[in-house]
Amino acid sequence: MPEYPSRVASRVEIIERRRLVVGDREIDLAALVPEGGGSATQELDASPGGSKVDEAVVLGTPEGVYRFTVARPKGGALTVEAKPLAPHAEVTRLHVHDVTLHVEGAVPTEAEEPAFLFARRRGDAMEVVAPAHVSAGRFHADLDLADLALPGDQRDVWNLRLEVARKGYRLGTHFDGIPNRNDASEYPAAQVGERRIQPYYTVENNVSVRSETGGEDEPVEEAGEAEPTLARRLLGPPAILVHRLALRLAALRRGSAKPDGRDARILILHAWGMGGTVRAAMSLAESLAASGRSVEVVSVVRRKGRPFFPFPDGVEVTAVDDQRKSGGLLSKLPSLLVHPDDFAYPWCSLRTDLLLLRRLRKMRGGVVIGTRPSFNLLASALAPEGTVTVAQEHQNFNRHRKGLARDVRRRYRGLGALAVLTEDDRRDYEGALGGATRVVRLPNAVPPLGGERARPDSKVVVAAGRLNSPQKGFDLLIEAWKPVADAHPDWQLRIYGRGHLRAELKRQVRDAGLADDVFLMGATRDLGAALAQGSAFVLSSRYEGFGIVLIEAMSKGMAVVSFDCPRGPGEIIDDGRDGVLVPDGDVAGLSRALLDVVGDEERRRALGAAAAESAHRYDPAVVGKDWVSLIDELAPRVP
16 A cells, blocks of 8 residues: 655545545545555544545445545544445446336356345335346346335435345446446436436445436526626627727826847636646746746636646746635626627626736736737737737637627737637638738647556547537537447447536436436546546537647547537548548538447557657647747847
């Protein structure tokens, strides 16, 4: 068992039900199991202190199924107990048809004696029994859910176990790599009279059935990103006119400075958040810092205590508007300086404006790199004269709202340079700007990811992206996966990401009968490890700014399949050599491409090997060198 130094760690967190964070350390819970099995308790924090902790997680490990109990009494020491659980029956399929629950899986016995599936009501000894069939370590059984529809308006929970040769095995799923099945999937419910009966996974990944009064599902809503404010929805064009006037007035007191490329600042919406723009900004900051510059990432807002991605060494990260604190009346008034047609607008307020204006005026020359249209326009108009402003565009020009596109055409002409991600974007922006501003193609860099290389023999396909808009096309992907699940029921599709569309997608998975095949995994802090669990990656987007996640998957040696959507995938993938391109929006074509890749391990191996080679074009050292050359040319360093 690994040894960890004793230290006081006020922060204790279990991430993705797998990894324990203690202070600034991250520990794989499975690594705390003693070699050879058995129970063990380890004291990770020998010094008393810190808040009370009491949380348990059940995981499948190479030594069996274990419960890990992380505990610290108030003022006491932090301990982790690893305790093996009794053998269980590993469920591989759950299926509800009409009022019948079909269950199948593996059981740790070769006995073929009479077997039974028991449903026991939690809280008393009432049981319902159905015959089960066991052979060569496999089992299957059918349970009539109508037998669980007891009279009354109480809420019943029934736990399932398999009994073979008078030995009982709790039903659960612990070895398929899904530590949070209760969140990742949902099963259909049977309606028996006034009772709704639905199988589900508990927090310990065991199978239970709930029986309660009620009809069809009530709408489920999850908190999403900020919606446009009243000013944005009602005022529309007048709000843009007010913005233009406010920006013009703010620029009247613009200062001046001497050009000097020694200092570089990257202006980003939320450095503590997740997403491709954040990853790209941190990679760029690291490359510029390595060139000997003083680099600061300026986050316009901050809403979280801990960054989703680690900050690079040698880079300062600051926040303009820390929204974790109350901002008073100004924080409730709409922004005037952030363009109303920019998707950053709902995040910002008049308080943000004042703090950002003060921050931009304090700059003393150097280079400012904006990462979205609003910030590019603000930096160009408000940073002291002599400051070199470089704009990054992470979205293709045709995706901008009309008012924003109009201002981009007019006001990007004063930039030092505009960096875009694809050749198509370069042509579009050059045409829109009429050659008044230098436009260069500088794709996002992809830093090395954690985790091992992907395994071509894995039966997992991975997708990843935000679940807060139809952009990523996960609804199309779920539809496309149905033929794959029918032909290859032993394969999984894992979708990583979070957003307010998650509940809707979860219902789509359930209604399609794919609850054992498609899993909404939530956000992950370790995308590299998540990708390494699969052998193929699929991108089903309706459009992209670039598609950096494709390159990240390719860098892990995954076979990638993607819609040829605008923009990015067509420039990243060499169709048939290092990936597969499917005509934009062709769901049936996506199914065929996935069936081809899923059904041929050698093809996955060949595509993945070529993909890993192609991904080197986007190494930080390669892309960073081009960025450093551009900045050196625009703003030479003054001795």
